[in-house]
Amino acid sequence: MGILEVKNVNKRFGGLQALSDVNLSVAENTVHAIIGPNGAGKSTLLNVLVGKLLPDTGSVMFDGQSVLGRKPYEINQMGISRVFQTPEIFGDLTVLENMMIPIFAKRDGAFRMHAIESVRNERAVVQQAEDMLESLNLADARHDHSASMSRGNKRRLEIGMCLAQEPRLLLLDEPTAGMARADTNNTIDLLKQIKDERDITIAIIEHDMHVVFSLAERITVLAQGTPLVEDTPDKIKGHPKVREAYLGETAAA
Amino acid sequence: MTAQPDFSKDANHAATAPAFLSVWGMQAYYGESYIVQDISFNVHEGEILALLGRNGAGKTTTLRAIARMDNPQLNHGEIWLDHKPLHKMKSHEAAQAGIGLVPEDRCIIPGLTVEENLQLAQIAPPIGWSIERLYDLFPRLAERRLQEGVTLSGGEQQMLAVARALARDIKVLLLDEPYEGLAPVIVDEIEKTLRIIKSQGITTILVEQNAVRALELSDRAVILDTGGIVFDGSAAEVLGDEALRAEYLAI
Amino acid sequence: MLGLTRKDAILLAIVTVVALLAPFILNPFPTNSGFAQFNAGYPDLMQRFAIFGIFAIGFNILFGLTGYLSFGHAAFLGVGSYAGIWMMKLLTANIIPGIAASIVVAGLFALIVGFISLRRSGIYFAILTLAFAQMSYALAYSVLTPITGGETGLQLKLNDPRVLDGALAPGERAHANLFGLDMTSSIEMHFGAWQFTFNTGYYIAALVLVLAFYLSIRIFRSPFGMMLRAIKSNNTRMTYTGLNARPYALAAFVISGMYAGLAGGLMVAMDTQVGPERMFWTASGEVVLMTILGGAGTLIGPVLGAGLIKYMENIISKINSGILHEWFYWMPDGLEDFVITLVYPFVGKGWHLTLGIVFMLVVIFLPGGLVEGGQRLRRLAQGKRAKKSATQTNPAE
Amino acid sequence: FTNDPADQSTVTLGFNVPQSGPYADEGADELRAYELAVEHLNGEGDGGMMQTFSSKALQGNGIMGKKVEYVTGDTQTKSDAARATAKSMIEKDGAVIITGGSSSGVAVAVQALCQEAGVIFMAGLTHANDTTGKDRKANGFRHFFNSWMSGAALAPVLTKEYGTDRKAYHLTADYNWGYTTEEAIRNSTEALGWETVNAVKTPLTQTDFSAYITPVLQSDADVLVLNHYGNNMVNSLTNAVQFGLRDKMVNDKKFEIVVPLYSELMARGAGAAVKGIFGSQNWDWKLQKQLGDRYIGTDAFVKSFGEKYGFPPSQAAHTCYVQTLLYADAVERAGSFNPCAVVEALEGFEFDGLGNGPTLYRAEDHQCFKDVVVVRGKENPENEFDLVEIVEATPVDQVTYAPDAPEFGGADAKLGECNAGA
């Protein structure tokens, strides 16, 4: 039994069957990639997992518990973190503050009033956030307003914020899109390192095959809302249907 | 400031053809921080120029400055497009003069359907490809024509953004990371489209993180680093220069 | 110090000192001079500065931090006032139970209103709060007359029970007091032509203001404050980081409702009367304007905004043509009349015009409110012209 | 006592009137009257009603030889704002008396404040019973008449004009003054045989009254009583006339509209709609001309006011002017600015020559008792100020009630002790 079990999930948008009968099992402590053509329903699936969308039918179990019907923050508290396709960060806050918030959320749960203590006195949290920034190469920008960062950096920050929560399942929606090659490689390294260091399951959506093949242990190919195949990277690479429908000639080469 | 600068003297500019789009001494800033400092480069008619550099190098800033968006602001420099002074224009005037920008976050307009997004591009002259022709190029959009633009999948939005630029009769296409978020097959598609566009004589500036891919398509390349130009030459030159690639592009 | 950074501690110290010395600072002109009109150092106005300062500080905790624009905050102030005066009528003219009740009742009311209104955001939230406040106003004015005294409102009466106080001797009246210290009692001091009034009620209000200000600094700098700013910045990220934005916003709403209640309680403590128009939408609008005028989201801004509006309302509105003639008597007659015709529309009954113009000027030229004005002045004084220097480091050629 | 002007050559009066909000024009007229009164007290101008005033204590040399100065404030017709300006006049400007205002809510609030602070309050426009009823205060005085008096004066005239077999429908502004006025008119008309078919409360903030007027059309009422004032009155009356109420016949009688409390400014606002409508007033500028010298003082006042400002004074101006003279006179007679001495001098004071005929400031509740003027909107006005015609002046005994009348707080209503302050 995987840590994440998706069974018979269906989702319609008006006349469009965005997800049809999706079954997916993600094994604990693996990196599972979901790839597929644009509009295949990958992001929709992710939205179902984090509680942003409610599927029409089907079940989603995380670690033996159903996530359906829970609020997004509850699902997050269960241990699922998500990086968005377009960066979602706290633009009005400094980079350091951005990093502290998930650490607080991790420590204190969904709601806790610390109305009187000072942020500065939360040394442990500040330290942890600083460390995280350091490892993301963002330490220099710690007092900058995060809104004025370039987009690549915003995305890195967001990944860092999710990692800082030490989730059990990390969902990444195209984490390296728009990142410079160097940073893409850094991100791959970062994710690998995280995976080595702690128990974490990663589900990643990505169109950059370099990233997918460097990280993934298993790959599910989604097309028109249905899983087409699920296999190891090597098998997927050679799969004729996948090559034709998705990879094309250059990427597969 | 009004006289058109003489580009031929500067060794840094390729002297193959008269410059079609020329950027000279441009400085651009947001608020009080100067991002792009004194850059000059030329683009020639019909060519594809790859504009490369790390995250935060100032590529987007450069494109936005050329398209005369409100931000960044220009504080020095001139931009000429086909004998017209872009630096004196507002963004809608620049657009009417022939600039088409596909912004990096796509900027699909909320509240409008796919088709309305395209129609919107065909209100102000000059108008380009018909909507039918665009649907032909991106059948996926034809299927989704009545859906609200912002609910499209990431890749579909990218197609819509490119299509929207082509819906206008543009002279220069500014593409900010057009491949981002697209399935490899689609990237191939768009690349093909770009070649078609090029063959029709449209000049393109292409910003792309996948440098190799971009360079293979381009005639020339400009590399930016922290707001300044560090390289201006032919695309083949970059592909051949290991050190350059390693230092500024990390490939 | 006190758990504050140096900068915050200095700010608090300045506020404290200004509050303590307000009777001097606000009365810069000798009593007999023509400019005595501009003196604001009399008890009632000083109390109003403090009370509306508290109201605005509280409002800013909600609006400045979370960005939720409540257009019905005056309801909490009004409800606080009613609760306060009932305590003073039923229990004792000592202000402590009254103020305590104001805070508690306003807090509870805010809890209900906030719980419902926070289900929506943006303008929808603003209209929900407005609707609650307008209903409170309308009901207090009419149907609830038995409880609220209707249009006339409530005052202390001779025959109020006041079970904790002893019976009054004939001829005596009940005075709002703090363990016998009469709110209305003042000490006057004369220095030559200057006169300064030290009023008990004002000092109590000022003390509460300083405490309220201190508390708001602590809230701003706390993790809670950071969470509130996070809500304003990106609610989506907030929820996908495992944080439940609703209770945070509700807590901020209730806290700011309690601040409003406290202000309402202090109002009846200083001046033992309540009327329903305290809850009318214009009163809610006023605190919004105070906060924006001073600088939303800044610590000191709301207090400045409150001060400016109350100053205009009480000082500019009282300048009548007689006073103008007194000021300009030294001019030649024709000129005097001309100047007075020019100035007259802006003072006295035209004070609203001046107010409107000030609103527009401030928001046009100082987008960050009065606080930004202060910052610009400081920058000017320090000769730091940030923009110039930036240009110079990047010379054009 | 508070703000004793003993060691000064001047004395400061506080004129607290609405200068913004819907009653700003009324406040402006009140202020004109105050300025005129100050002029007269200081011996400038023609002396106005000082010439006709039965008490001759005033010399035209200020009050007790001190030159009269004044400060003004804007009540905004809000009790909070009115108390703030009153306080600033007392605390900052050293006013010994506060006077003015144009609503009962404000009057009650400021009166209570003056009681606390130990200064005299002379009310301006306030018509609700409560001001000198259940909310009466030792330091507060009202020259203006009140709801009960309106009822007592109007009812006989109405029954005479319209008969005793009438069915009345009341629209009442939903606040204290509305309640007391409705009660007064109801009680006095019902006593004379009218039936009240319905009484509906309308929100103070209402601007369009059509939804309240149409049910009147449907009822079998044949008289509509509008217990409204200010914009409420202007709008409800205009609406009622638009809906053709005045042209209607019900129960074979011509439908009639009554507005218990008239005001010249409001009549002007309602325009042609006021024609033929009955109401009551405290005073009218044509009183002496039409009803003779019982109302002596009226012409003198109209003359000084008219010459200074170019139009006749409103009843608001009149009552404010009179209150100022009465205060000054009381100080002279008491020989002191001490509020308690002034209270003593005013209590039970009988006077004449101030335009209302013989008048008593009753000691028990500090309410003036005098004739009430019943008026009707004029059909063919001769000029823009000639909006109402005087129907009769109801003699004072018809409008006098017991100080402990239930409408006025009964036996519980107490003036309390006068307060002279610190």
Place this chain on the structure above:
Amino acid sequence: MDAIILQILNGLDKGSAYALIALGLTLIFGTLGVVNFAHGALFMIGAFCAVTVSRILTLSYTTVDETRTDFLGNPMEIEVPYIHNLVGQSAGDFMIDWAVPISILFAIPVMIAIGVIMERGLIKHFYKRPHADQILVTFGLAIVLQEIIKFYYGANPIPTPAPSAFRGSFDFGAFLGLGANSIIYPYWRLVYFAFSLVIIGGVFAFLRYTTFGMVVRAGMADRETVGLLGINIDRKFTIMFGIAAAVAGLAGVMYTPINSPNYHMGMDFLVLSFVVVVVGGMGSLVGAVLAGFLLGILESFASMAAVLETLPGINQIVIYLVAIIILLTRPRGLMGRKGVMEE
């Protein structure tokens, strides 16, 4: 039964007033995203356009009539309108009588000019500023406009009657065969109702059947991008503002015979019209109009004595109560669009 019909009629009439006022507001507020607290002031200025026109028409010179006396006993001065000399006595009287409809011609250019000046001079700098700043600046402007009107026209309401031809009432009862005089309704209110429908329909058609509407909607959502497509959005916004101001002003002109205008009538309507717009749903013109009618009808019914007997005070709060219920059951009001003014 008659009572119900009358109350519905009333509700429709009142609703059309709300809808018309809210319409102008929603053009600026729901479409351009500017929280315009000066909208009430525009409505008020419209009303004073009517006052001004009737004052201009009655502009007079004075002759002294020795036979009559004024209130001080001096010879009476008689005013003779110049217009009598210009177009003759009867035509002059006709024009004076028709002052309100005539002022429409005057109000349209004046209001458009005011709207355009306001947008160019002030509002255009505030599109990107926070709503709070917009509130402060437009509120300040509203106060200034009010005070100017108060300075010149005073605070007291100024009666501005409808043309005498419209002063009577229409007998619906007889018309519908329900018996004479059972349901009568003033002509002018019917005119107002019809006028509202025409204006509302006109604005709809303009926004619906021209691309203008789409461009403005798009510009509101994302100015930058619309600029990139070669469209000069600033100009469209200015036009939009001018139209909105004209709509507000016309609503004001036509309203004057119903209630005498005074300088703060705008503020009295302001809050209500915000409520109507928001209940209708941000960004939806249809919603605003629907909400206007809905609230108008509900208010009418809440004013009935029978209702008030069971629920005292309901007339005071019905609009707010209904607003709360609607906003809680429908997140974006009746027909609001997603993402408009939700932050």
